[in-house]
Amino acid sequence: MEGAIVLYPCPGSGHLVSMVELGKLILSNHSSFSISVIIPTAPFEAAATHDYIAAVSAAIPSITFYHLPPVSLPQNAYYTAKEFPAVLYQLCQLNNPNLHETLLAISSRSKIKAFVIDLFCNESLQVSSNLNIPTYYYFTSGANCLSYIIYFPKIHRGLTKNLKDLEDMKINVPGSPSVRAKDMPEPLLDRAKYVYQCFVDSALDMTKSSGIIVNSFELLEERACRALANGECAPGDSMPPVYFIGPVVSEKEKDSEQIHECLSWLDSQPSQSLLFLCFGSLGVFYTEQLKEIAIGLERSGVRFLWVVRTPPPNDETVRKLAETDPSIESFLPEGFSERTKDRGYLVKSWAPQKAILSHDSMGGFVTHCGWNSILEAVCAGVPMLAWPLYAEQKMNKTFLVEEMKIALPVDASDEGLVSAIELEKRVSELMGSDKGKAVRERVKAMKEGAAAAAREGGSSRVALAKLAESFGGVPT
Template sequence: MEDAIVLYPSPAIGHLISMVELGKLILTHHPSFSIQILIVTAPYNTGSTAPYINRVSATIPAITFHHLPTVSLPLQSDSPHYETLAFDFLRLNNPHVHQALISISQNSTVHALIIDGFCTPAMTVAADLKIPAYYFHTSGAYWLATFLYLPTIHRNTTKSFKDLNNTYLDIPGVPPILATDMPNPILDRTDKAYQRVLNISIHYPKSAGIIVNTFQSLEARAVKTISEGLCVPDQPTPPLYCIGPLIATHHGTGGGDGGTHECLMWLDSQPSRSVVFLCFGSLGLLSEEQLKEIAVGLERSGHRFMWVVRSPPSDQSRSFLAPPEPDLESLLPKGFLERTRERGLVVKSWAPQVAVLSHDSVGGFVTHCGWNSVLEAVCAGQPMVAWPLYAEQKNNMLVLVEELKLALRMTESDDGFVSAAEVEKRVRELMDSEEGKLIRNQMETQRGEARAAMRKGGSSRVALAELVRNWNMVSVESNLI
């Protein structure tokens, strides 16, 4: 019987890739394990993950992907949030998860089931099969602190976050955040999405441990506060394992080799630290009006730029399907591509972000503040302009700007629109100003800290070793029963 760890990610690209990178990390330092990964096919846009999965399957024999049977789910829902659909879809997968775990157990000793928050329904499956269940938190420790404290906030007020105007939430270990800046799916406590998220936050402390894609020195205050139990005041907090930064150096999720080659070749011809890179994540879609405004701001800034443009969603509220390839001539201002041809490159839909951020020609990053993108920027030492779009990204922005001093804030109007003047201002500030220079210096410091954390004896390597030690102890104890 071989020793196995089973990973069960939700299908969204940021969650799945982070989870697979966790599996690769475990194998690198503890190759006696096999990694078994459960894959579901979602009825909504998750980003293109198939090329990445195929590449890992072909190159790492110790990782096995188990594609679970397709679950049909009607797209009708009285919640406007895709998160509700994701929760309900993954709950319906429980029988297949149960069967997969039994099948894997025929030839392996399963030491742990690692899930992300969306896969919380599988906690009952793990309990039935007496397999220790761990959460892999794919965002940072500051958001984890907020998330763990959500049940306490829920008990202490009867109002929805959307109705707590001008009210700052006092959350242990976290900078004060406006209640109305909490993620959209949880702004209304009567919405199903809020109820699902609350349920997940209640289950986190019931796990055997929480694995976080961060490193201790980056989010020291939040890590300390969580570890001291201040975010879960009514029960014990499970062990916390900060094992990051985990980033996929090449995940091949679009664009093809030609597109990859083209944009990196273009960067090769640009001066050092001269290009600002704009990218808003696999699921970050902006309106046509907003795209035109960004174009005007970039043109006026006078700076070199590389900008990844995706087609606007056909329906902003329910972008379940992948958008088509963008028609740049119709989406961007007339003549923009020609006028900026000498100093700008617009890339359709996808670019190899890690390679771009690591390129010597890139000097700054305008980002949606998805946690994977934040870690990629830290590992590349790239100062950021924070422009959050969805999920916990406003919380991430607050931490990056106010607490960690790693980003400038992109200021929106009340309806979430960003003007050309604001884009121009922030690009110039990032690339030219003294404040931009200070952020760059702070980023360089964190880049060194990230490398130190992942070296032998570093905080993340020590945390991983402790996690594996606990898996082995559980196995020994269960074998003695």
């Protein structure tokens, strides 16, 4: 019987793609394993991941996908980023009977060497423990963020108030910069919420697992990697081996006519002259914010490529237009596209981010601080403006600016609005000041460090070999 590694991602695009890319990485270096991926059916639109899974299935027959049947969740046609964590935890919990059947089916054909789960699939630990399958966690964000998650039960025990009520109080964790209480991820802010306890339980369970795999590399987050490896973040709790095997980034992006137009336009732009603005798969703004961005870009005078999404359904302009597919110009200042057409390019909804960041014309990236986007920018050597929106992104902003020093901050008002004046100032700083130059040089060094980590003998390649050995593979 061959050894099977079973991966169990949550269905969110950033988590699922990263987990499957981990499977591809394991296979490319340790072909004695087979990879099975069990995917819960998402209660939200997941067209982008369908295309991706189909492409991987066709290209790599030794990765097998199992789709769990749908389960009944509270129906919501439009899930916001805030609601996602609770929905994902519930989805996993309800899928345990389906998961149990699927693991039994896989184990009848192969010896399951390891079960690798997402943080949001924590409830599945009950199933794998009952079946005596060694369980590992794949953490799709960085080492600094993991330090905070692992340390969180200690923070929880030491406080009686909600983090949301502590505002600017600093939270301190070994090996990481301090973070304001209000900048912690939304699910950790209110002790009374279901999702809060899910995170506390996940953190405790992670420390008892067979290992934690992290999508980062040692040079990028030296202090946090060291603190995690030494067990400093789990005071009083055991800490399993931690494997820093990153950067794991997706290789292929979908193909469309729009992509070719956008990339051929980039070919006509001067080297390192362009600012790219893109805010992830859940990053949507109201019309008021889109107009501020447009005014800031116009005043800055920089060249730009901006991915613009239609505002959420409850946006006033969206309601007034009452169209199913309004043009993006409807949400921008009148005449903006015409006035900036010689130096700006607008893309609706989606763009091939990795290909764009790797293009020679790229000079800066305004990012929502999602971890996959950060790693893609690091691998391309593109400096960032950190504009966080949800999840752990406000923490990531602190880590990028203060610890890694590969980004400059974008600051929002208390209501969450980034003004045109703020954006213009930060864009000018990144693209044309000594501060921007220092960040650019630092991120280029990290680009070289990422490549070195992934090469033979590099820290991430060595960690991957140790991981495969712990799975029961042949050391290489």
